[in-house]
Amino acid sequence: MAILVLAALAAIAVVAPATSQANVRVMTRNLYLGADLSPGTSATNFQQLVNGAGQILNQVDQNDFKTRAKGLAQEIVNQNPDLVGLQEAALWRKAPCTDNPLAFTATQVRPGGNFLGLLLNELNKNGPKYRVIVAEPEFDFQVWANTDGNEMTSGAGCPYGSETEGRLTMRDAILARRGGRVVTSNPNAAHFSTLLQVKPGGFPLNVTRGWTSVDARVTGEPKFRFVNTHLEAFDNQASNHTNQNTDVGNGRVREAQANELIANGGPASSNLPVILLGDLNSDTVTPLKPGDQLADRDLLNAGFVERSTYNPLGCCLNSSVITDSGGGSVSDFDHKVDHVMTDDPSQVKLVKSTITGRLPVNGFWDSDHAGVSSILGFN
Secondary structure (H helix, E strand, O other): OHHHHHHHHHHHOOEOOOOOOOEEEEEEEEOOOOOOOHHHHOOOOHHHHHHHHHHHHHHHHHOOHHHHHHHHHHHHHHHOOOEEEEEOOOEEEEEOOOOOHHHOOOOEEEEEEEHHHHHHHHHOOOOOOEEEEEEEEEEEEEEEEOOOOOOOOOOOOOOOOOOEEEEEEEEEEEEEEOOOOEEEEEEEEEEOOOOEEEOHHHOOEEEOOEEEEEEEEEOOOOEEEEEEEEOOOOOOOOOEEOOOOOOOOOOHHHHHHHHHHHOOOOOOOOOOOEEEEEEOOOOOOOOOOOOOOHHHHHHHHOOOEEOOOOOOOOEOOOOOOOEOOOOOOHHHOOEOOEEEEEOOOOOEEEEEEEEEOOOOEOOEOOOOEOEEEEEEEEO
8 A cells, every 4th residue: 555655646746847848738527416415315214215305405405506606617717628527517307296206207407407507608608618528417316305394294296295306317527628729539428337226215226327538639739538437426335236246335336437447448448548537536545434545546556647636635525515604614625536647647747736616705615526627748
């Protein structure tokens, strides 16, 4: 482990002269889905699940993405990245509580619920700056929601004290800067084979996660593969999963997902130099719980090298309510899960890396994560 830590820290210190060549600017940004999902995922019966869904929807409203999108857009505009990897670009929808929730009929977007659309609106409000290259829907779930907390009253024809149905569709996405500097091809996306399985209300449910990728060329630089991912977050307790050949808990699900990325034929296995970024929920230098280091360790062992900073750290607020008075503090940012890496360190050098969003604006923290922006120089 000591060797891995020293190797990781040494990689951070490799900084190319800022004026030596044209550069590629990349950024990874977890948007925060807007709520703590544990009231739903930890429910042991259906009534608790419906009550938990109501708590979750209320918290999403309280965390007001329409306002948070302004700060997130300003972070991106300030850094001016050529490519952006987004995680937790949630889509929150609703349906009448008389619908069968298992049919996933909710198509009407809740106010402030289209995170990707709202962020793009803010980014492009003063002229076209960014476009979506690829967006991948992942975890998708719909259920009745008791939003007033009273199990004895409900909307007409609504069960379990519910007033509505809520649907969450998680999405990861890649954005590219407009204006001709960035040329992209071969957009792609897929889900991991190894998935954590939870049982909200006793019903087995796979937590679908995956990756997005695109081949890109920035003016003056060679072509490269850009891969954005979000590895499993809730992987430190023993649980079921969909690949019975992999140990459960203690980081093994996210480790298996990381290895899917770099396996032959995986998105991070390419003849092109690969820039891999995203929320890995893993780090060898700053692990908090058993198994936190495994996914990052396997990527390092496979030849990937860090191309972002550890100073300061960017994860994560200890409050699910991220208003500036919600209890979160800059001191909460005490470890790293958001990474920028490359499998071709001799060609892809770190020029500069910046952490964004470590202070609240507009009455909100932009996300429970900070953002990571890196300027990379190609030899």
